[in-house]
Amino acid sequence: MTTLAFATRDSSTMVRRQLKRLIRYPAMTVQLIITPVIILLLFVFVLGGALGAGIGGGRAGYVNYIVPGILLMTAATAATGTAVMVATDMTEGIIARFRTMRISRASVLTGHVAGSVIQQLLSMTALILIALAIGFRPNANPLEWLATIGLLTLFALAISWLSVALGLKSPTPEAAGNAPMPLLLLPFLGSGFVPTDSMPTVLRWFAEYQPFTPIMETVRGLLLGTPIGHNGIIAIAWCAGIAAVSYLWAKSIFNKA
Amino acid sequence: MTNLAIAANGLRKSYGDKVVLDGIDLAVPEGTIFALLGPNGAGKTTTVQILSTLIPADGGSVRVAGHDLTGNPDDVRGAIGVTGQYSAVDKLLTGEENLLLMADLKHLSRADGKRRAAELLERFDLVEAARKPASTYSGGMQRRLDLAMTLVGDPRLIFLDEPTTGLDPRSRREMWRIVRELVAGGVTIFLTTQYLEEADQLADRIVLLDHGRLIAEGTAEELKRRIPGGHIELTFTDPHLLDAARGLLPAGVADPEALTLQVPSDGGVRSIRELLARLDQNDIDIDAMSVHTPDLDDVFLTLTGQQKEKEATR
Ligand SMILES: Nc1ncnc2c1ncn2[C@@H]1O[C@H](COP(=O)(O)OP(=O)(O)OP(=O)(O)O)[C@@H](O)[C@H]1O
Ligand SMILES: [Mg+2]
Numbered sequence: 344m345t346t347l348a349f350a351t352r353d354s355s356t357m358v359r360r361q362l363k364r365l366i367r368y369p370a371m372t373v374q375l376i377i378t379p380v381i382i383l384l385l386f387v388f389v390l391g392g393a394l395g396a397g398i399g400g401g402r403a404g405y406v407n408y409i410v411p412g413i414l415l416m417t418a419a420t421a422a423t424g425t426a427v428m429v430a431t432d433m434t435e436g437i438i439a440r441f442r443t444m445r446i447s448r449a450s451v452l453t454g455h456v457a458g459s460v461i462q463q464l465l466s467m468t469a470l471i472l473i474a475l476a477i478g479f480r481p482n483a484n485p486l487e488w489l490a491t492i493g494l495l496t497l498f499a500l501a502i503s504w505l506s507v508a509l510g511l512k513s514p515t516p517e518a519a520g521n522a523p524m525p526l527l528l529l530p531f532l533g534s535g536f537v538p539t540d541s542m543p544t545v546l547r548w549f550a551e552y553q554p555f556t557p558i559m560e561t562v563r564g565l566l567l568g569t570p571i572g573h574n575g576i577i578a579i580a581w582c583a584g585i586a587a588v589s590y591l592w593a594k595s596i597f598n599k600a
Numbered sequence: 601m602t603n604l605a606i607a608a609n610g611l612r613k614s615y616g617d618k619v620v621l622d623g624i625d626l627a628v629p630e631g632t633i634f635a636l637l638g639p640n641g642a643g644k645t646t647t648v649q650i651l652s653t654l655i656p657a658d659g660g661s662v663r664v665a666g667h668d669l670t671g672n673p674d675d676v677r678g679a680i681g682v683t684g685q686y687s688a689v690d691k692l693l694t695g696e697e698n699l700l701l702m703a704d705l706k707h708l709s710r711a712d713g714k715r716r717a718a719e720l721l722e723r724f725d726l727v728e729a730a731r732k733p734a735s736t737y738s739g740g741m742q743r744r745l746d747l748a749m750t751l752v753g754d755p756r757l758i759f760l761d762e763p764t765t766g767l768d769p770r771s772r773r774e775m776w777r778i779v780r781e782l783v784a785g786g787v788t789i790f791l792t793t794q795y796l797e798e799a800d801q802l803a804d805r806i807v808l809l810d811h812g813r814l815i816a817e818g819t820a821e822e823l824k825r826r827i828p829g830g831h832i833e834l835t836f837t838d839p840h841l842l843d844a845a846r847g848l849l850p851a852g853v854a855d856p857e858a859l860t861l862q863v864p865s866d867g868g869v870r871s872i873r874e875l876l877a878r879l880d881q882n883d884i885d886i887d888a889m890s891v892h893t894p895d896l897d898d899v900f901l902t903l904t905g906q907q908k909e910k911e912a913t914r
Contacts, residue, residue, distance in 0.1 A: 349707065356701065359704075363693060364690075364692045367692060367733070368692065435687075435690070435691070436686045437688050437689060437690045439654060439682075439688055440684070442654055443653060445675075445678040
């Protein structure tokens with residue numbers, strides 16, 4: 344077999360390792376969805392009336408408005424789990440064992456990334472189902488749904504590599520749990536919960552140029568028919584860029600350690 | 601000349617200002633058990649980590665299993681198996697899944713992997729626990745699983761970093777049996793331990809590591825011979841007999857309180873017989889006698905003690 348074939352085989356072995364772990368301990372996945380669901384319910388039922396009135400459309404309109412932001416938040420929460428999992432894994436002897444074996448080095452990380460993407464997609468699916476139950480009414484056609492899934496998967500991939508890198512960089516699993524925190528704030532500091540033009544200048548400037556905003560705007564456009572404009576391209580570029588940089592970063596930390 | 605499984609020259613490693621390995625030479629012939637013996641913090645784990653490609657050395661040249669450590673780490677990895685000091689099993693997976701994971705990573709076919717896993721579960725007495733998560737295993741079971749995982753790819757050179765630390769006496773003996781079996785099959789074992797008895801029991805060759813330097817090297821017998829300390833202790837019923845014996849054996853050290861006399865001796869049968877004959881000729885009755893041959897503990901404590909003194913005077 345060629346080196347590439349071995350690398351592929353090692354990666355798929357590591358992906359299977361990660362999936363087995365996820366299947367064996369479903370609680371690890373389930374607990375990640377709890378926070379975003381609470382935030383969804385909180386914002387819709389407690390604040391939704393007032394915020395919905397502000398953007399026009401009332402509580403029903405507000406459910407539609409915040410789903411894209413909460414979706415990204417769901418992915419980011421799952422990523423927190425990944426960072427902790429990676430940091431924990433690194434403290435375990437099994438990683439040292441892998442390092443003394445003749446296997447493709449990145450395969451360990453690939454396993455975590457694949458597991459993380461799957462976790463994020465499952466969490467986002469669960470969130471969408473709950474949102475539909477409380478009044479989320481997207482008007483997307485199948486093609487738009489497909490595009491949404493594609494973009495969110497790309498986003499999940501980017502966030503996975505980022506959280507793997509953060510997990511590797513963290514000295515302890517506890518620190519790893521906090522490292523992706525800013526990601527959870529990005530939907531708030533963007534167009535996730537209220538339109539950016541309601542914000543003070545500095546914040547607004549940040550909100551408009553940070554990566555989550557074009558992604559949320561694109562998802563919103565695809566699912567609800569709001570204008571997308573250049574956001575689609577910018578969203579894809581951000582995701583691809585974050586994924587690529589994080590991949591290189593994660594790989595270099597892992598090889599150095 | 602036999603081939604060397606490990607040949608290291610001038611191995612060095614520091615962490616910041618702290619010199620952990622200060623120029624170590626190792627020569628481990630194939631098919632033998634080599635023990636690296638040292639107290640906590642001596643640098644044993646660091647040595648194993650370097651030799652097994654986990655961390656780079658700061659200096660020195662090393663060949664492991666015929667491959668240059670820095671030039672061809674992947675070839676070295678292909679030839680070795682490592683059981684580290686701390687458990688290296690995936691605790692979230694079952695014992696069997698851990699073994700199958702290793703089989704996959706060793707690129708065995710599915711059927712071969714299954715067969716090998718079943719074989720190892722049997723051999724390491726883990727059949728009953730095979731389907732339980734490794735997190736539920738006792739320390740001894742985890743240790744066995746750990747070693748079983750190391751053996752999946754049939755490595756020719758195995759590193760065992762303190763393989764029996766924390767095991768009860770029975771599990772320890774079990775581990776020793778397995779190690780002997782492996783060597784009988786032609787495998788080379790590089791073992792670290794804090795237990796002198798373990799090195800004595802298993803190793804063909806022992807090196808003593810202290811503060812990052814090798815302070816002694818040889819077989820267990822050679823090391824024991826390096827230090828005096830073998831003696832015969834004679835106990836008497838009254839002080840007059842002790843005095844008489846002391847006059848007869850001026851090299852002895854007397855303890856008037858305990859009525860004992862320690863006479864230096866190699867502990868051999870001939871010298872004991874001669875000693876008893878001399879006492880007999882002089883009508884000196886002894887109450888009791890015990891022979892103390894130096895064990896590795898003496899060697900260890902003496903040599904590591906000397907090292908400390910040397911360092912203190914430097
Ligand atoms: N990553 C590290 N950073 C700094 N110092 C280290 C590091 N690893 C080891 N050391 C130091 O190097 C010395 C040797 O450590 P090592 O783990 O090799 O000892 P050891 O002989 O295996 O001890 P033990 O019997 O306790 O396992 C110790 O003083 C330790 O503090
Ligand atoms: Mg150690």
